[in-house]
Amino acid sequence: xxxAVLFPVARNNMSAEQLGVFREKISQxxxxxxxxxxxxxxxxxxxxxxxxxxxxxxxxxxxxxxxxQGRQFWIFFFFFCLFLFFFQCSFVSFVLGGEFLLxxxxxxxxxxxxxFTLTWDGKTxxxxxxxFSECFYVMAMDxxxxxxxxxxxxxxxxxxxxxxxxxxxxxxxxxxxxxxxGAPAVNSMAVPMMLLCLVDQLEEGREEMANAxxxxxxxxxxxxxxxxxxxxxxxxxxxxxxxxxxxxxxxxHQNPGSHAIEAGWFLLxxxLKHGDFYFQDVDGHCPTxxxxxxxxxxPHCEALIAFLMAYRETKDPRALENFTRLFDYTFPQFTDxxxxxxxxxxxxxxxxxxxxxGGPFKGCFHVPRCLxxxxxLLDSLLGKSLAL
Amino acid sequence: xxxAVLFPVARNNMSAEQLGVFREKISQxxxxxxxxxxxxxxxxxxxxxxxxxxxxxxxxxxxxxxxxQGRQFWIFFFFFCLFLFFFQCSFVSFVLGGEFLLxxxxxxxxxxxxxFTLTWDGKTxxxxxxxFSECFYVMAMDxxxxxxxxxxxxxxxxxxxxxxxxxxxxxxxxxxxxxxxGAPAVNSMAVPMMLLCLVDQLEEGREEMANAxxxxxxxxxxxxxxxxxxxxxxxxxxxxxxxxxxxxxxxxHQNPGSHAIEAGWFLLxxxLKHGDFYFQDVDGHCPTxxxxxxxxxxPHCEALIAFLMAYRETKDPRALENFTRLFDYTFPQFTDxxxxxxxxxxxxxxxxxxxxxGGPFKGCFHVPRCLxxxxxLLDSLLGKSLAL
Numbered sequence: 001x002x003x004a005v006l007f008p009v010a011r012n013n014m015s016a017e018q019l020g021v022f023r024e025k026i027s028q029x030x031x032x033x034x035x036x037x038x039x040x041x042x043x044x045x046x047x048x049x050x051x052x053x054x055x056x057x058x059x060x061x062x063x064x065x066x067x068x069q070g071r072q073f074w075i076f077f078f079f080f081c082l083f084l085f086f087f088q089c090s091f092v093s094f095v096l097g098g099e100f101l102l103x104x105x106x107x108x109x110x111x112x113x114x115x116f117t118l119t120w121d122g123k124t125x126x127x128x129x130x131x132f133s134e135c136f137y138v139m140a141m142d143x144x145x146x147x148x149x150x151x152x153x154x155x156x157x158x159x160x161x162x163x164x165x166x167x168x169x170x171x172x173x174x175x176x177x178x179x180x181x182g183a184p185a186v187n188s189m190a191v192p193m194m195l196l197c198l199v200d201q202l203e204e205g206r207e208e209m210a211n212a213x214x215x216x217x218x219x220x221x222x223x224x225x226x227x228x229x230x231x232x233x234x235x236x237x238x239x240x241x242x243x244x245x246x247x248x249x250x251x252x253h254q255n256p257g258s259h260a261i262e263a264g265w266f267l268l269x270x271x272l273k274h275g276d277f278y279f280q281d282v283d284g285h286c287p288t289x290x291x292x293x294x295x296x297x298x299p300h301c302e303a304l305i306a307f308l309m310a311y312r313e314t315k316d317p318r319a320l321e322n323f324t325r326l327f328d329y330t331f332p333q334f335t336d337x338x339x340x341x342x343x344x345x346x347x348x349x350x351x352x353x354x355x356x357x358g359g360p361f362k363g364c365f366h367v368p369r370c371l372x373x374x375x376x377l378l379d380s381l382l383g384k385s386l387a388l
Numbered sequence: 389x390x391x392a393v394l395f396p397v398a399r400n401n402m403s404a405e406q407l408g409v410f411r412e413k414i415s416q417x418x419x420x421x422x423x424x425x426x427x428x429x430x431x432x433x434x435x436x437x438x439x440x441x442x443x444x445x446x447x448x449x450x451x452x453x454x455x456x457q458g459r460q461f462w463i464f465f466f467f468f469c470l471f472l473f474f475f476q477c478s479f480v481s482f483v484l485g486g487e488f489l490l491x492x493x494x495x496x497x498x499x500x501x502x503x504f505t506l507t508w509d510g511k512t513x514x515x516x517x518x519x520f521s522e523c524f525y526v527m528a529m530d531x532x533x534x535x536x537x538x539x540x541x542x543x544x545x546x547x548x549x550x551x552x553x554x555x556x557x558x559x560x561x562x563x564x565x566x567x568x569x570g571a572p573a574v575n576s577m578a579v580p581m582m583l584l585c586l587v588d589q590l591e592e593g594r595e596e597m598a599n600a601x602x603x604x605x606x607x608x609x610x611x612x613x614x615x616x617x618x619x620x621x622x623x624x625x626x627x628x629x630x631x632x633x634x635x636x637x638x639x640x641h642q643n644p645g646s647h648a649i650e651a652g653w654f655l656l657x658x659x660l661k662h663g664d665f666y667f668q669d670v671d672g673h674c675p676t677x678x679x680x681x682x683x684x685x686x687p688h689c690e691a692l693i694a695f696l697m698a699y700r701e702t703k704d705p706r707a708l709e710n711f712t713r714l715f716d717y718t719f720p721q722f723t724d725x726x727x728x729x730x731x732x733x734x735x736x737x738x739x740x741x742x743x744x745x746g747g748p749f750k751g752c753f754h755v756p757r758c759l760x761x762x763x764x765l766l767d768s769l770l771g772k773s774l775a776l
Contacts, residue, residue, distance in 0.1 A: 052637070052676075060673045061636040107568070115570075123570030180495070182503075182511030248449040249440070285448045288440075288747040290679035290733060345678060347735055359676040 015320065016382065022327060023378040029331075030371035032340035036357065037364040041072070046121050047100035053358040056339045060356065062120035068363030069101050069118075070136025075364050077143035098144045102156065105137055112163040113174065117360075129177040131164050135194050138164070142201055161198065165216065168195060186246065187239050189255070192223035234282045252282040294353070295346040297362065300330045301370035308377045342367050403708065404770065410715060411766040417719075418759035420728035424745065425752040429460070434509050435488035441746040444727045448744065450508035456751030457489050457506075458524025463752050465531035486532045490544065493525055500551040501562065505748075517565040519552050523582050526552070527589055549586065553604065556583060574634065575627050577643070580611035622670045640670045682741070683734040685750065688718045689758035696765045730755050 040057035041049040043064075051068040052061035104122030105114045114133035117126040138160050145153035167175055168191055199217045203210035226243035229236050237253045238246060245251050281287050303326055311319035333350050334342040336357075344362040345354035358364070428445035429437040431452075439456040440449035492510030493502045502521035505514040526548050533541035555563055556579055587605040591598035614631035617624050625641045626634060633639050669675050695711035698704070721738050722730040724745075732750040733742035746752070 054673065063636055117570070119570040124568045125570035127566065127568065178515065180512045180515065182505070182507040182513035248451055285442060286743045288742070288744070290682060290742065293741050294678060348741075353681050353736075354676070354678065355674045356676070 018324070019378055019381055022323075023375060023382065025331060026371050026374050026378065029335060029342075030368060030375060033342070033364075033368045033371060036340040037072070037368075041358070041364065043097070043100075043120070047097040049097065049364070051358040051363040052360075053356065055336065055343075055355045055357060057357065063125060064118040064120065064122075065360055065363070066101075066105055066115050066118065066133040067136045067361070068358070068365070069105070070133070070138075070140040071365035072363055073098060073101065073140035074136070074143050075368050077140075077147055095144070095148065098140065098153075101137065101140055102152075105133070111174070112160055113176070127176070129175045131167055131175070131191065132194060134160055134164050135198055138198055139201055157202070161202065164195070164198070169219075185241050186250075187223055187226055187241050187243065189224065189227050189235075189237050192220040196220035196224070230282075236282060249281065249285070249288060252285065253287070254280045254282055293348045295333070295348065295350065297334050297342050297344045298366040300326065300334065301366040304330065304370055305373050305377075308374055312377055312381055406712070407766055407769055410711075411763060411770065413719060414759050414762050414766065417723060417730075418756060418763060421730070421752075421756045421759060424728040425460070425756075429746070429752065431485070431488075431508070435485040437485065437752070439746040439751040440748075441744065443724065443731075443743045443745060445745065451513060452506040452508065452510075453748055453751070454489075454493050454503050454506065454521040455524045455749070456746070456753070457493070458521070458526075458528040459753035460751055461486060461489065461528035462524070462531050463756050465528075465535055483532070483536065486528065486541075489525065489528055490540075493521070499562070500548055501564070515564070517563045519555055519563070519579065520582065522548055522552050523586055526586055530589055545590070549590065552583070552586070557607075573629050574638075575611055575614055575629050575631065577612065577615045577623075577625050580608040584608035584612070618670075624670060637669065637673070637676060640673065641675070642668045642670050681736045683721070683736070683738065685722050685730050685732045686754040688714065688722065689754040692718065692758055693761050693765075696762055700765055700769055 036053075036057060037049075040053050040059070041051060043050055043062075048064055048069050049072045050059045050062060051065055051072065052059060052063060054060050100122065104118055104124075106112060107115050107124035107127065112134065113127065114137050115124040115126065116128040116133050117124075119125050138157055141153050141157040141160065144150070145157050163174075172185075173179070196217060199213045199220065203213055203217075226239050227235050227237070229239065229245050235254060236245060236251065237255045238250050240246055280292065286292075304323065307319050307323035307326060310316070311323060333346060334344075336343060339357070341357040343352050343355060344357070344359070345352070347353050356362075424441075424445055425437075428441050428447070429439060431438055431450075436452055436457050437460045438447045438450060439453055439460065440447060440451060442448050488510065492506055492512075494500060495503050495512035495515065500522065501515065502525050503512040503514065504516040504521050505512075507513050526545055529541050529545040529548065532538070533545050560573075561567070584605060587601045587608065591601055591605075614627050615623050615625070617627065617633050623642060624633060624639065625643045626638050628634055668680065674680075691714055692711065695707050695714060699707035699711060721734060722732075724731060727745070729745040731740050731743060732745070732747070733740070735741050744750075
């Protein structure tokens with residue numbers, strides 16, 4: 001149906017009309033998502049954000065997850081500083097909130113290790129032995145630095161970045177995970193992807209930083225490409241440090257709907273051919289993660305961006321066809337006509353199985369980022385702007 | 389339907405007939421489960437058991453999970469030593485397998501901390517900062533001690549038990565989890581339940597041990613009862629060390645279909661009234677665990693035992709009614725007519741979502757334990773034996 005209606009090369013007008021429909025829906029959803037977080041997530045007492053919000057925005061837990069604190073700062077500063085209403089209503093409280101993260105994210109003053117979860121008033125409740133809290137902390141600090149120009153945010157950004165690179169490339173022992181003889185070091189796709197995201201963040205509009213992180217960026221790309229295995233037919237989440245397939249479940253684990261799509265358009269056909277489950281096993285064994293067959297919001301966000309970006313670059317009608325299919329699945333399934341923002345967790349048949357809007361891993365990040373980028377891509381395709 | 393057919397007090401003969409039907413089905417399933425593990429899980433090369441088995445019994449990962457190694461030893465020794473065929477075919481290989489656990493479970497010779505996962509040949513791949521690997525290790529070592537009478541198994545059993553009690557009652561720092569100001573010590577229901585299980589194991593048939601662990605047993609019961617909150621209306625999985633309800637998701641977390649049922653018949657009515665989801669939030673918020681609404685095999689096993697045991701003790705027809713309902717749900721949903729053993733993971737509607745028979749947390753334990761105990765309870769009810 002979509003092929004016939006939208007993609008004959010001779011009927012570009014129909015495409016433009018359809019693109020306008022997409023843009024309008026996306027723009028509405030973006031407004032509703034921003035309103036949802038602005039109305040419900042501010043902590044006036046201790047600063048920072050509440051992110052455990054129910055379907056209707058009510059706070060059901062006051063724990064503060066550092067990934068989500070960092071991500072929400074980044075979203076608000078990077079995307080929403082543009083909007084006057086945002087400056088009017090809450091600019092000061094956001095900067096004060098930045099101080100919450102600066103003061104409490106690192107539990108030990110002599111270490112750069114960040115907490116994973118903080119209590120409402122900033123006490124450390126959980127520490128993960130990975131680099132991701134620290135990465136989202138860098139994203140937040142860099143935006144604070146860009147907006148305020150203050151040197152202490154600059155220092156925090158650059159020192160934390162240096163620490164992360166040291167943990168990844170030199171010596172991970174500071175993360176606290178013991179070295180075990182049965183668990184040799186591996187190349188985990190999430191690590192170079194996250195670092196590449198930080199490189200993009202830091203070098204954006206800054207020539208000096210782009211030069212400083214040029215080698216790191218190339219290293220990340222080379223590390224990501226090591227995950228393309230089996231003659232280009234499979235993207236594996238974890239490979240050996242010299243780029244070989246590993247035995248057992250760990251070696252066969254795939255994250256097709258999200259990391260593979262984020263990692264590039266050339267991997268997309270494979271992921272789609274095998275459906276859009278959250279996890280899969282490359283040899284078709286049943287994954288052992290209980291959530292493997294669920295539909296999560298964030299891979300759908302990543303895929304919407306990837307398809308639309310690919311269409312803008314290549315004008316290949318198959319990219320728009322895939323975007324349309326995904327749009328037609330995602331919007332009825334994930335949006336909430338009553339309260340705004342999206343549901344995060346559906347079962348294989350599309351039934352909502354967890355009805356909150358924010359939780360330990362879902363915050364103000366993927367939905368507004370996706371909607372904002374798609375809006376700009378559609379503007380560009382419709383000739384309104386070439387901003388992105 | 390069941391009420392009308394089975395439970396009028398005047399029609400006890402009908403009950404006896406139905407109990408016989410239950411017994412026959414249960415007995416068949418027990419044979420099929422034992423055959424499944426006997427045929428597929430032995431590691432002839434390094435000893436111990438493969439437990440990552442697909443639906444048809446094929447090994448899909450050679451990692452060895454120490455919980456499941458300990459549990460399978462316990463099952464085979466405790467239940468199946470009775471059967472001659474078992475002695476004939478594999479007694480020697482089991483004892484040799486015990487040596488695998490004895491040699492490799494503890495990664496550091498100067499510490500009693502056990503691994504969570506070992507590689508095929510015994511290298512440590514993962515260490516959990518909890519007591520549970522060590523508890524299942526005690527269960528295995530105690531059975532080895534009982535069967536062989538060897539002093540080194542006795543020493544291993546008693547020293548590890550002493551270490552576990554020290555971690556739980558005196559100082560948990562040896563487990564490796566840092567103390568965090570935002571995460572004060574708590575009373576987690578799984579800990580006293582597991583310790584009580586070990587007390588039962590060690591004192592069974594041994595007067596001296598029963599005296600030695602009498603105070604510990606009383607302490608466990610008192611700790612478990614602290615989880616009955618809100619005037620007896622709610623069983624909470626985690627409470628403060630002085631038995632108070634905690635704030636947020638952690639405080640509201642419930643494990644109704646399993647721990648609450650294991651913890652006793654007097655809690656059963658509550659758990660059933662609220663359905664048999666894997667997890668729930670006592671105030672009705674949506675849990676944040678992605679698997680919360682799934683149906684897992686082991687709570688169903690625990691409940692079958694609890695209802696049938698309650699019926700034998702009280703002869704209350706409601707207990708048999710509940711057992712019958714559960715039996716009629718569990719057997720069609722979880723059994724596998726083709727390959728034996730049970731599926732472990734269904735969605736809310738009963739669809740199989742993970743089709744393996746063994747994985748990181750499912751091994752040769754709950755299914756044969758449940759079927760064996762139910763078989764003996766039915767024998768007792770039918771007047772064949774009073775063994776249990």
